[in-house]
Amino acid sequence: MARRLDEGRPAEKPGRSVGGGVVTADALLAWYDRHARPLPWRVGPAARRRGERPDPYRVWLSEIMLQQTTVAAVAPYFHSFLQRWPDVTSLAAAADDAVMAAWAGLGYYSRARNLIAAARKVAERGAFPSSAAELAELPGIGGYTSAAIAAIAFAEPVPVVDGNVERVMSRIHAVARPLPAAKAEIRDRLAPLVPADRPGEFAEALMDLGATICTPKRPACALCPWQDGCAAFAAGLQESFPVKAPKPARPVRHGLAYVAVRSDGAVLLRRRPPKGLLGGMAEVPGSAWGAEPASAFEPPLPGSWERVDRSVTHVFTHFELRLTVLRGDCSARAAAPPACWWSPPDALGHEALPSVMRKAISAACPNAFGKDRP
């Protein structure tokens, strides 16, 4: 357990100090007032001063999209969702597959399934709940997201702990316990710093600090408003925190993918099971994925199948997939097998195809897709 270096100091404003400077909400908010990132879903400090308040729908949508996903990847999806479904009522009324197709490419597809379910619950009850505890009852909203929405959209003074905050706080206090076990300690150390008047901006500020100054590699400590109170910096060990448990090795799995192409360019697709990996998304027919390369596997249609030169490699979080792609050319009259459908060229780009399946189709048909992703 890391010893608190600020033990015994007089309790004025909550915070810790090392070299005379102090870690306070005021210091961070003053930095944020000057350096807040302008983000599409954010009401910045200047707009807040003018009385503008965040829209809970936009805050919620952005927070779901941002789970384990970079700002750069989210921005175009956020804009396209907002244009198509400007409020929770319209999203609640959307067809499931339209939402899944709009989410395609962003990853972690259970988020999209939970997004639909949560939108319908909110539409049913009339509005978003305004407390972190109630928000956490909605599907797809856990400890981080409930706190973030409650703080940013409803000004509830709760500690908001994401990966950025874990990094910042683990450095400030030189937390020796590895993540994720240290999460409770970090939340407890953050809670007394949360200001009652600007809890949402405090959360946004801490995340901005982690994203732009207190970065994983080569943090810009010279620019940090909390530098004077940082135990890791004082010891010259800022890059040694946070301590993390080692990650397990990533196994390789193999599979076969059959890209059946009709003479008019339509591609044969089917729907994956609703839960699990890529749940509810579209795919080309293929074998199961296993540790050994598949030997014999029945094609979805009879005919001649030609192996595509380059197999497709795709890295998931917990395994690496190597797909052998086979292409078969079919007549315009070929019937789709049970539970499959032909997707015409002008529809293919609008299907709920995950990236790995777009790779497989592109390997067999290099011009199958235009630039139709957000």
Added chain:
DNA sequence: TACACGTGGCC
């Protein structure tokens, strides 16, 4: 607690 769950960018 530990694992399943996507993707693309960076160095």
Added chain:
DNA sequence: TGGCCAAGTGT
């Protein structure tokens, strides 16, 4: 180039 990383949640 391969490992790491990004505003986590559900089971």
